[in-house]
Amino acid sequence: xxxxxxxxxxxxxxxxxxxxxxxxxxxxxxxxxxxxxxxxxxxxxxxxxxxxxxxxxxxxxxxxxxxxxxxxxxxxxxxxxxxxxxxxxxxxxxxxxxxxxxxxxxxxxxxxxxxxxxxxxxxxxxxxxxxxxxxxxxxxxxxxxxxxxxxxxxxxxxxxxxxxxxxxxxxxxxxxxxxxxxxxxxxxxxxxxxxxxxxxxxxxxxxxxxxxxxxxxxxxxxxxxxxxxxxxxxxxxxxxxxxxxxxxxxxxxxxxxxxxxxxxxxxxxxxx
Numbered sequence: 001x002x003x004x005x006x007x008x009x010x011x012x013x014x015x016x017x018x019x020x021x022x023x024x025x026x027x028x029x030x031x032x033x034x035x036x037x038x039x040x041x042x043x044x045x046x047x048x049x050x051x052x053x054x055x056x057x058x059x060x061x062x063x064x065x066x067x068x069x070x071x072x073x074x075x076x077x078x079x080x081x082x083x084x085x086x087x088x089x090x091x092x093x094x095x096x097x098x099x100x101x102x103x104x105x106x107x108x109x110x111x112x113x114x115x116x117x118x119x120x121x122x123x124x125x126x127x128x129x130x131x132x133x134x135x136x137x138x139x140x141x142x143x144x145x146x147x148x149x150x151x152x153x154x155x156x157x158x159x160x161x162x163x164x165x166x167x168x169x170x171x172x173x174x175x176x177x178x179x180x181x182x183x184x185x186x187x188x189x190x191x192x193x194x195x196x197x198x199x200x201x202x203x204x205x206x207x208x209x210x211x212x213x214x215x216x217x218x219x220x221x222x223x224x225x226x227x228x229x230x231x232x233x234x235x236x237x238x239x240x241x242x243x244x245x246x247x248x249x250x251x252x253x254x255x256x257x258x259x260x261x262x263x264x265x266x267x268x269x270x271x272x
Contacts, residue, residue, distance in 0.1 A: 030078040031103035037074045037088065037113040040146040044068050044087040045077070053079060059139050070139075070146040074113065081105045088113045091128065091148035093121060122181060127151060131204060131236055134158065137169055137186050144182040153204040157189035161197070162215045174207045191224055193217075199242025203228040203235060220244060 035043070044067070045053045052067035054060045055077040059070040069075075081103050088097040094115045101109065121128065129151035135143060137156050144152055156168040174187045187206040193199065193216050201221040203210060210227050213219075221244045225235040237245060 031081060031105065032076070032078050032108040033084075033101065033103070034076050034108070034110040035071070035074040035086070035113060036110060037071070037115070039090055039094075039115050040070065040072045040142060041088045041090045041113065041115060042068050042146050043071055043075070044085075044089075046085050047079075048083045053077065053084070059142060070142055072142055072145070079103045086111070086113075088115060090115050090146065093117055093119050093128075093148060122150070132190075132202065132238075134166070134190075140176075140184045140186075141178045141182075144178050144184060150181055150183065152184045153188040153202075154184055154186050155188050155190040155202060156186055157209060159189070159191045159193075159212045161193055161195070162212075164212070168209060175205075189224075191221065198244040200238045201225060201235065201244070202238055203233055205233045207231045207233070220247065222247065 047053065052062070054067075054069045055071070055075040058075060061068055061070075084101040084103060086097075086099045086101060094117050097113050097115055099111060101111070103109075127150040128148065130147075130149055131153055133140075133143075133152050133154050135154065137154055140152065140154055143149070154168075156166055158165040168187050168189075172186070175183065175185050177183050185205050187209050189203040189206065189210055189212075191201050191203075191212060195216070197216045198221050201224060203224060206228060208231060210224060212224075214223075221237075228235050239245075
């Protein structure tokens with residue numbers, strides 16, 4: 001009985017000690033990277049096989065082969081041993097940063113990212129913008145700073161076919177300022193009725209929400225465009241190939257077309 005009692009007492013202690021040793025060994029085996037940046041930026045961190053790595057709690061984007069994250073003044077991450085590449089970007093006005101890292105078990109490294117602005121377009125009277133954003137409203141302030149975008153509507157109010165895919169905030173200011181040169185709006189709406197529908201239309205700079213009342217084929221998009229114009233908003237027809245495109249000119253509904261701009265919006269690979 002004494003032996004059994006001894007085993008029962010010592011076994012949990014042995015297991016706890018073994019677990020602690022395992023955790024310590026795992027922690028010691030990780031390479032700790034600290035990245036410091038004076039500016040918010042977009043980061044690409046990939047290992048030698050091309051696998052992307054993202055620090056915890058970062059604003060991340062992964063879609064169609066594009067994988068990056070946004071960080072304010074840098075980040076910290078633990079990595080397995082190996083070779084990594086780190087790229088940092090802040091829009092086309094800044095020269096990108098590129099570094100290669102050798103991660104070794106148990107080591108730490110602090111890397112300082114320098115992003116140099118080679119031109120100041122605002123001083124020349126030009127301002128940057130992205131008119132098509134399906135991102136969370138709470139992510140927009142840091143996204144604008146990291147991409148150095150002066151203006152960005154947020155298509156938080158999104159209708160797909162005849163159903164709501166995402167909704168805008170229920171309250172708060174329609175136009176929001178990050179600082180004096182970075183501004184975004186939050187009640188913007190995209191009505192995207194493809195297939196047999198009229199196409200897509202984006203309603204930008206709205207002061208109040210515009211409800212969607214209809215279905216896949218009705219009403220035509222100019223109905224929503226006129227509502228946007230009535231409150232001082234802008235209308236983006238998006239693509240000239242949509243079924244409604246010819247009707248827009250006949251009905252003289254003022255709009256813009258951004259498909260040409262988006263077709264030339266590409267990321268330059270660092271080093272090319």
